[in-house]
Amino acid sequence: MKIMIPTWVGGDLVAVEKLEAHQKGLRHKAVSVFVMHGTEVLIQRRAMCKYHTPGLWANTCCTHPKWGEDPEDCAHRRLDEELGITGLKLEPRDRLEYRADVGGGLIEHEVVDIFTAQVPERISVLPNPLEVMDVDWVDLDVLAGLARKDSGKYTPWLKIYLSEHANQIFA
Numbered sequence: 001m002k003i004m005i006p007t008w009v010g011g012d013l014v015a016v017e018k019l020e021a022h023q024k025g026l027r028h029k030a031v032s033v034f035v036m037h038g039t040e041v042l043i044q045r046r047a048m049c050k051y052h053t054p055g056l057w058a059n060t061c062c063t064h065p066k067w068g069e070d071p072e073d074c075a076h077r078r079l080d081e082e083l084g085i086t087g088l089k090l091e092p093r094d095r096l097e098y099r100a101d102v103g104g105g106l107i108e109h110e111v112v113d114i115f116t117a118q119v120p121e122r123i124s125v126l127p128n129p130l131e132v133m134d135v136d137w138v139d140l141d142v143l144a145g146l147a148r149k150d151s152g153k154y155t156p157w158l159k160i161y162l163s164e165h166a167n168q169i170f171a
Helices: 018-024 071-083 140-149 156-164 166-170
Strands: 004-009 012-017 027-037 040-046 061-063 091-103 106-118 132-139
Touching: 004 018, 012 018, 018 106, 027 071, 027 166, 040 140, 061 071, 071 106, 071 132, 091 156, 091 166, 106 156, 106 166, 132 140, 140 156, 140 166, 156 166
Parallel strands: 027 106
Antiparallel strands: 004 012, 004 027, 027 040, 027 061, 040 132, 091 106
């Protein structure tokens, strides 16, 4: 099944197959979520069956909205689909744009709606094994240091968020 995502082509927003958008490095819509407990962030390790960046650590969840899907609705949908998380109050933080080589000849060129959710305690998750192979709670400052030091273990977008946009996301 081909997944179509909202992508800008020649200034127009059109539906393009997700793999094609990444192969051509086309600018497309995305959503990223950071679930926080105080200064700790819930991160996930991407499943080995993912077609790019398998086995790398990323933020709580990230995805592409369906055509016409509201970014916040998309964020709630993917929290549930990837981690079995429902009912969080999401706070819109910013809309960012980045371009990153994700390996295998694929480029992420995303316009990302960022959301955070603050939880009063570490919540339980039910990772979907087709999406997520592991989860962890990590202090944000520790995570930023790890991503700088051991950058090969983290997705390009997580490193970009932590190094270039932390004030916009976590302030």
